[in-house]
Amino acid sequence: MENQTSTIQLVQASLVRRKRKERFLKGLGLSAICFAFLMLATLVISLVASGHSAFVQTHVTFEVFVDPDEIREKRLPRGGFDDALAASLAEYLPGVDLSDRATKKQVEKILSNGAQFHLRDLVVADPSLIGQTIELTVPVSDPYDQLNKGGIDPDTPEENRRLNDKQIAMFNQLVAADTISKPLNWGLIINADSRFPELAGLKGALIGSAWALLVCFLISFPLGIGAAIYLEEFAPKNRFSNLIEVNINNLAAVPSVVFGLLALSVFIGWFGLPRSAPLVGGMTLALMTMPTIIIATRAALKSVPPSIREAALGLGASPQQTVFGHVLPLAMPGILTGTIIGLAQALGETAPLLLIGMNAFITSAPDGPLSSATTLPTQIFIWADSPERGFASRTSAAILVLLGFLITMNAVAIFLRSKFERKW
Amino acid sequence: MLTTLPFVLLLMGALLAYVINRRAAVSLRAGGAALHSSPGYHGLFAGLAVIIPVMVITLLWMFLDGAVIERMILAGLPAQAFDGDDAGAVSLILTEIQSLAGGRVFGEPEPWKQEAADRLNALHSASGILLIAVIVVVSIAILALRRARLSPEMRARQGSERLIHGLMVFCSVVAILTTIGIVSALLFETIKFLNKVPLTEFLFGLNWEPQIPIREDQVAASGAFGWIPVLIGTLVVTVVALTVAVPTGLFAAVYLNEFAHQKFRAFAKPILEILAGVPTVVYGFFAILVIAPALRSFGAGLGLDVAPNSALAAGVVMGVMLIPFITSFADDAISAVPQSLRDGALALGSTRGEAMTNVLFPAAIPGIVGGVLLAVSRAIGETMIVVMAAGLIARLTLNPLDSVTTVTVQIVTLLIGDTSFDNPKTLAAFALGMMLFLVTLGINILAIRIVHKYREAYD
Numbered sequence: 092m093e094n095q096t097s098t099i100q101l102v103q104a105s106l107v108r109r110k111r112k113e114r115f116l117k118g119l120g121l122s123a124i125c126f127a128f129l130m131l132a133t134l135v136i137s138l139v140a141s142g143h144s145a146f147v148q149t150h151v152t153f154e155v156f157v158d159p160d161e162i163r164e165k166r167l168p169r170g171g172f173d174d175a176l177a178a179s180l181a182e183y184l185p186g187v188d189l190s191d192r193a194t195k196k197q198v199e200k201i202l203s204n205g206a207q208f209h210l211r212d213l214v215v216a217d218p219s220l221i222g223q224t225i226e227l228t229v230p231v232s233d234p235y236d237q238l239n240k241g242g243i244d245p246d247t248p249e250e251n252r253r254l255n256d257k258q259i260a261m262f263n264q265l266v267a268a269d270t271i272s273k274p275l276n277w278g279l280i281i282n283a284d285s286r287f288p289e290l291a292g293l294k295g296a297l298i299g300s301a302w303a304l305l306v307c308f309l310i311s312f313p314l315g316i317g318a319a320i321y322l323e324e325f326a327p328k329n330r331f332s333n334l335i336e337v338n339i340n341n342l343a344a345v346p347s348v349v350f351g352l353l354a355l356s357v358f359i360g361w362f363g364l365p366r367s368a369p370l371v372g373g374m375t376l377a378l379m380t381m382p383t384i385i386i387a388t389r390a391a392l393k394s395v396p397p398s399i400r401e402a403a404l405g406l407g408a409s410p411q412q413t414v415f416g417h418v419l420p421l422a423m424p425g426i427l428t429g430t431i432i433g434l435a436q437a438l439g440e441t442a443p444l445l446l447i448g449m450n451a452f453i454t455s456a457p458d459g460p461l462s463s464a465t466t467l468p469t470q471i472f473i474w475a476d477s478p479e480r481g482f483a484s485r486t487s488a489a490i491l492v493l494l495g496f497l498i499t500m501n502a503v504a505i506f507l508r509s510k511f512e513r514k515w
Numbered sequence: 516m517l518t519t520l521p522f523v524l525l526l527m528g529a530l531l532a533y534v535i536n537r538r539a540a541v542s543l544r545a546g547g548a549a550l551h552s553s554p555g556y557h558g559l560f561a562g563l564a565v566i567i568p569v570m571v572i573t574l575l576w577m578f579l580d581g582a583v584i585e586r587m588i589l590a591g592l593p594a595q596a597f598d599g600d601d602a603g604a605v606s607l608i609l610t611e612i613q614s615l616a617g618g619r620v621f622g623e624p625e626p627w628k629q630e631a632a633d634r635l636n637a638l639h640s641a642s643g644i645l646l647i648a649v650i651v652v653v654s655i656a657i658l659a660l661r662r663a664r665l666s667p668e669m670r671a672r673q674g675s676e677r678l679i680h681g682l683m684v685f686c687s688v689v690a691i692l693t694t695i696g697i698v699s700a701l702l703f704e705t706i707k708f709l710n711k712v713p714l715t716e717f718l719f720g721l722n723w724e725p726q727i728p729i730r731e732d733q734v735a736a737s738g739a740f741g742w743i744p745v746l747i748g749t750l751v752v753t754v755v756a757l758t759v760a761v762p763t764g765l766f767a768a769v770y771l772n773e774f775a776h777q778k779f780r781a782f783a784k785p786i787l788e789i790l791a792g793v794p795t796v797v798y799g800f801f802a803i804l805v806i807a808p809a810l811r812s813f814g815a816g817l818g819l820d821v822a823p824n825s826a827l828a829a830g831v832v833m834g835v836m837l838i839p840f841i842t843s844f845a846d847d848a849i850s851a852v853p854q855s856l857r858d859g860a861l862a863l864g865s866t867r868g869e870a871m872t873n874v875l876f877p878a879a880i881p882g883i884v885g886g887v888l889l890a891v892s893r894a895i896g897e898t899m900i901v902v903m904a905a906g907l908i909a910r911l912t913l914n915p916l917d918s919v920t921t922v923t924v925q926i927v928t929l930l931i932g933d934t935s936f937d938n939p940k941t942l943a944a945f946a947l948g949m950m951l952f953l954v955t956l957g958i959n960i961l962a963i964r965i966v967h968k969y970r971e972a973y974d
Contacts, residue, residue: 102864109866109868109869110866112866112868112869113866113867113868113869114868116766116769116774116868116871116872117770117774117868119766119770120766120767120769120770120771120774120775121770122766123762123763123764123765123766123767123770124767124770124771124783124787126763127763127767127787127790127835127838127839128783128786130790130835131786131789131790133801133805134793134797134798134801134805137801137804137805138797138801138804141804313686314686314689315686316686317682317683317685317686317687318683318686318687318689318690320683321680321683321684321686321687322687325680325683326687334691335687335688335690335691338690338691338694339690340959340963341694341956341959341960341963342690342693342694344889344892344893344955344959345697345896345952345955345956345959346892346893346895346896346897346898346923346951346952346955347896347898348896348898348923348926348927348948348951349697349701349896349948349951349952349955350697351926351930352697352700352701352926352930352944352945352948353693353696353697353700353701355930356700356701356703356704356945357696357700360700362578362581363581363582363585378693381689381690381693382690385690409672409676411676411679411680435792436792438794439792439793439794439795439796439797440794441794441795441796441898441899442795442898442899442902442923442927445902445927445930445931446926446927446930446931450931461518468794468796468899471796471797471800472796472799472899472902472903475796475799475800475803475903483804486800487800487804490796490797490800493794493797494793494797497792497794501792
């Protein structure tokens with residue numbers, strides 16, 4: 092009897108091992124979640140680390156003598172604006188000889204390429220400036236911007252950096268003369284795209300995205316709600332309704348790039364709509380957003396209790412009066428939440444927009460839904476592809492702007508849901 | 516101006532119809548008549564009766580007038596304009612005429628081109644004016660008809676409800692139209708592609724070099740369109756992504772469902788969902804900014820040569836993107852297993868871990884498989900991450916450390932920039948799109964089937 096172990100002993104003997112297995116499973120689960128969190132944290136931290144510097148921009152402030160020898164009123168808008176700027180800037184650089192062509196070139200290159208156009212616009216707007224001395228604040232070019240932000244280490248060997256010792260010395264002279272400042276980079280928002288990183292901004296992309304989203308909303312919102320109401324409240328249970336339903340579920344899972352092919356071949360190829368236009372982009376996004384809106388609307392309609400419908404019908408309302416007068420208003424918060432989430436997805440969508448040419452290089456903001464434009468995500472794609480170093484931080488900054496919009500939209504959706512959702 | 520004016524006009528027409536008929540109905544009632552429908556419905560009916568047909572006319576007009584005017588211009592060109600009936604030359608001439616019409620003059624255009632451009636402008640403005648005239652006439656005609664038919668007995672509510680019902684059916688049919696549009700667009704271009712490249716070469720060819728010679732005598736660029744290397748590349752990236760996403764997603768779901776404290780769950784789930792909400796272009800940039808260099812230096816430490824745009828980097832990042840997708844599917848599937856099974860397992864003395872691994876998880880397998888299949892179709896169709904992080908050259912390799920290309924990368928690179936629809940390079944993108952659509956559609960249908968079947972089993 093003694094060597095016969097009871098069941099309870101058997102269990103207890105194995106319990107340590109079994110508990111260990113459970114702990115192992117738990118540990119695996121926890122580490123999986125930690126891995127996901129770690130990836131998210133890495134993503135955010137790396138974006139902030141590389142993008143934060145693009146939110147400020149190095150500017151130089153100096154007195155410019157608008158030399159009447161270089162800039163003549165008769166020849167406006169042409170004139171030697173770059174020479175005037177270089178000569179004025181050289182005043183701050185004792186020991187720099189502008190008669191040497193290479194040196195002069197280097198002095199010119201300190202300023203952003205946009206500086207001469209900025210001066211030109213000022214003088215064209217007010218020709219009386221010719222012969223006067225004005226104070227001008229302009230961005231410096233990308234290498235100096237990097238230098239000022241610590242992106243170029245003066246201790247590395249000269250041949251390994253983009254600025255040689257002489258250029259760094261010139262910049263240090265400007266710093267010593269207290270002309271260099273690093274204000275907030277409003278240009279990131281109010282400038283359109285440019286080949287020069289220090290001038291490139293998101294204005295065109297923001298306006299393009301806004302147009303595309305507006306078109307997307309105007310098409311997908313009514314169509315989506317109409318379809319959802321029909322399918323949820325009125326459609327007879329037959330093969331046709333079933334077909335539509337299967338269709339919508341499939342459309343929700345079709346790869347986005349296929350919608351781009353559809354847009355390219357149908358909207359641009361057959362209908363002859365212009366390439367790169369936010370209108371076409373918005374129409375494409377609308378087709379992709381519609382299933383999301385339909386699914387969200389149906390869920391919201393479903394959650395309205397049948398008693399509401401029965402009460403309305405019982406008082407003599409027609410089925411449509413019931414739906415539009417009672418069910419739909421009660422379902423509206425849920426519908427709006429789903430719509431905002433769908434639009435947020437559409438805002439981040441890139442691939443179909445690439446196919447319809449919304450990755451074109453456009454240096455002015457679009458003035459309507461039919462003019463060529465980029466959108467935020469396609470602008471990010473363009474900048475990510477650009478070799479200039481200044482664009483790396485701008486890409487991250489643009490991503491942070493995009494994520495900011497997405498977070499805001501989702502926050503609004505969550506707020507709407509918590510504020511207006513009714514539990515029945 | 517000319518694009519918004521028609522819409523403004525038709526909205527005004529509808530509003531006018533609403534107001535006129537409503538007021539007429541009100542005055543009828545004031546005159547002592549017993550109305551069948553309330554005045555609002557009389558107005559609504561008239562408004563809808565105006566806006567629906569006029570809207571259809573306007574949209575059709577706008578979509579068709581470009582093509583019609585193009586035909587008229589082409590028909591009016593002098594015979595010497597074309598040397599032969601080359602489609603490329605024709606579209607070139609058209610573009611030139613259009614840019615002339617838009618006021619962008621390059622060099623000295625031939626007089627007949629200038630003439631055609633002027634005619635184009637004239638036709639465009641004539642078409643705009645004609646459209647506005649049509650809108651006004653049709654609106655007034657319908658309005659007059661509806662006003663004349665207005666009577667106390669008229670069933671305006673039923674009429675407007677019928678119209679609204681029709682509108683809602685139309686909204687639902689848009690989904691079908693979209694599918695038809697996708698299929699026909701892809702099919703149309705794919706057939707054109709298969710006329711230039713035989714089907715067997717496309718399906719079984721081992722070379723993918725879509726560079727078509729620009730000149731006749733160009734060396735070493737004949738173009739090869741065998742999609743096998745592209746397919747293999749796609750599969751390599753997909754397998755890498757799933758290797759990351761499936762175990763991570765499933766373990767996370769198991770932990771959240773069974774072991775996690777309620778508070779931790781409420782905090783962790785939304786954060787995981789953030790991963791799903793990050794746009795893919797951001798993941799693509801993340802891959803080239805952080806993951807690819809990290810993997811490269813890690814590989815160098817192990818003495819491995821990792822390509823700068825390796826399948827591994829793209830796959831890992833794609834896997835991270837898919838984690839929340841799999842987690843939420845698995846979580847739903849495990850939660851859907853009836854409580855009685857869980858209670859039964861625990862009552863028989865199993866630990867919570869054993870209840871999960873031996874009872875709940877196996878019971879949830881069909882739902883999980885459905886979720887994983889949907890993730891597979893996502894991974895195959897995912898575009899931006901691979902466009903930014905994977906390679907462009909199609910190589911026949913299974914090594915994830917190598918640079919590979921995928922179906923979506925090829926579609927995007929073939930179509931970026933200027934495209935003409937008669938080039939095998941462009942058409943190849945549509946053929947790839949067709950294959951992508953068919954494969955993902957098959958997987959999706961299978962997955963949705965499995966999920967549905969399984970859900971019903973426990974309901």
